[in-house]
Amino acid sequence: MSTQHSETEATGSSYRFQDLEATWGPVWEELGVFTPKDDGTAERRYVLDMFPYPSGDLHMGHAEAFAMGDVVSRYWRQLGYDVLHPIGWDSFGLPAENAAIKRNAHPSEWTYANIETQAASFKRYAISADWSRRLHTSDPGYYRWTQWLFTRFHEKGLAYRKDHPVNWCPKDQTVLANEQVVAGACERCGTPVTKKSLNQWYFRITEYADRLLDDMDQLKGHWPERVLAMQRNWIGRSEGAHVDFAVEATDESPSRAVTVFTTRPDTLYGATFFVVAADADLAGELVTADRRAGLEAYQEQVKALSEIERQSTEREKTGVFLGRYAINPLNGERLPVWAADYVLAEYGTGAIMAVPAHDQRDLDFAKTFGLPVRMVVDTGEEDPAVSGTATVGEGTLVNSGELSGLGKDEAIARAIEIVEAAGTGRHTVNFRLRDWLLSRQRFWGTPIPIVHCADCGEVPVPDDQLPVTLPENLRGEALAPQGTSPLAAAEDWVNTTCPSCGGAAKRDTDTMDTFVDSSWYFLRFVSPEYTEGPFDPAAAARWMPVGQYVGGVEHAILHLLYSRFFTKVIHDLGLIPFSEPFSALLNQGQVLNGGKAMSKSLGNGVDLGEQLDKYGVDAVRLTMIFASPPEDDVDWADVSPSGSAKFLARAWRLAGDVTSAPGADPAAGDVALRRVTHRTVADAAELLDASKFNVVVAKTMELVNATRKAIDSGPGAGDPAVREAVEAVAVILSLFAPYTAEDMWAQLGHGPSVANAGWPTVDPSLLVQDTVVAVVQVRGKVRDRLDVPADITEDALRELALASEPVQRALEGRGLRTVIVRAPKLVNIVPE
């Protein structure tokens, strides 16, 4: 032991990541190498990781996501681009408030302490960020502009208030956007969501539904298909028709028109009843006096259901007859009007024509209440009235007057023509997307910059009076959830004067959903100190859109949809020339442990700090990258950070072995090794462009192995090709393992930083081989391998292949039917 140890010390050849981190961290801090020049001397590129929420220290998930973004950032820098790679914090939000309540503190204390912790960890983790642009959404200097943008939205009618049934989380005591309700439960805490009718603020995102859908064409191929699919799904465009039905007058009330939305106007003749949403106002307006009590009892029954129960498709259909009839505009038939909870007030017009033969829900309802079923599209299947299964496919129209005999699509078009001509209907497009509910009854968020005045109404706070800052004196228990905003309790804050008339008025006490803050932060990064607006439009035009965005798929329809919406509105305000914020998106996978997401309740969490202490920053980063393709999950139980550390030590030792002087002419070096080096650099660039980071690591390992061999049993450590190879290893490794790469670079006689070394130039002549291995197949099976000149002719290769002994054996003396020659790599012979 002592012998070996002293030898290690004597040669200084032991890899100690602790030393490398201690040496290079301060040097980089001093250098400040990651601030873009922004002087137009190089093409600009913007790479961004979804900014973190400051909940405690960084965890394994951050380590993976930020490793990915940093590879792109560092690669682009090596290619010579002027790279913008900023970092900031999404620092408003509930956990800070809950911590403040528990500790009798102000949310800012917990928030900013955590930010400092995370910032220090990011620095240790060697993220190549431009620290001079750091921002926090909870800084008044930031949320001033969130408020400014809200005011612009308000001016354009894109921010408005309405009374409406909303999603309510009973635990967090706040409303939720549709996007924050997952399977009927609160996205954050999992509590089943209830409905509550409240006056709330909304963004009119539905006005942008078409553009949000259409502009996805630009993202195709650059965003993961699943994210585009999720957004498409969420927006839920469906084409159909609005058809007006006259509801007959009764003794008490006159006749009135009720419009339905249908995607199947071809089935109008098959409508046998009419249904309105039980919880829509319309139900109460239509019901006859003698049936009102029945309706109200039913409505109570519906309200008692949780969202999860109500949405269940297993549940038997329920409903009540309203005592009135609607007239089918096509055939004049009288249809009984029902109220039922399977029709949603939120979707379409809240009323439908029921066609039980061709819609399963209507059929279930018809069977429950003994309503007639009439088939009008013959699909060749059994009559739904008999089978109990609605038919929805292609077919021929029957029992449908002038539509009879037509196919489904023709009939849809014809039916729309008929109702349009009669003025009782029109072609229409309906969306599933709802407006974005943005107000929250919580404290730690951006205050809504509106003053309510008895005389002037809803008055926006003028731009020159922004920001409306949060009161400092609310803390601890005063922030506890109570169903209304804690801000209401801050009387000196709430009571103000009307900006319009100067009279006494009250501030709006709700705060904004934190997704509002994060819907534009990528714009703030281009000019974080700018004071004339949310961002400098010229800087935005220079840097945006983001060239590579990196983050988790959990934001597919939240942050990513909202950011696209904001970007379009800001574009329409004339502030930016582009209307999509993120040109390319990479969804990194999750870090699992033992096949499951790490969680406190499972007790399977892995502490990032401990991993960094044990294996070093570089080994952890390299493991994240090498374990799997970026978009796949990494199971920490299956990977080997110690294996990564071993490889890094092996690569690092190469640098100590190099004996040629810096600047030695590689042209004089060993050609075989040079070929490997240049092939590796060329392949690595291609793989990096395709985000196949794990394969880049594998190729680098091959280069390291080849270099080791060249030193130990080849041309030797003094060969300039060895230096060339090791320098290439250092530059490639600088993307994944910056400390190790920097130290190798120094050992090779270069000053810091390897981050600016530049991507190695590939000599194309070294990518061409003199001889290649030609594969000879008989009927597609490999029978021989031949070393042949790379420029061999087809005829020569054919002859060589046919002369091969194993090939002759496989041919068993039969004649040749086909011989395919792909010189110089392959011959395939098919015998008679």
Added chain:
RNA sequence: GCCCGAGUGGCGGAAUGGCAGACGCACCGCACUCAAAAUGCGGCGCCGCAAGGCGUGUGGGUUCGAGUCCCACCUCGGGCACCA
């Protein structure tokens, strides 16, 4: 139910329609060592003593040639879902 994505050794994973399993983990062996660790070198899909045969979820198809393309199906993962 609808919409996406994925099925390759013991494991993570490679593979512009052309040598399946690169690279690594684990495992086995060898060298160095009194020994171990570290390091270096080698082996490692399955069946078979071997020759050889079989192999990329299943079944078909296209092709001189299919992990890769097409059709049908199975399984797993994810999203949406009483959305008219």
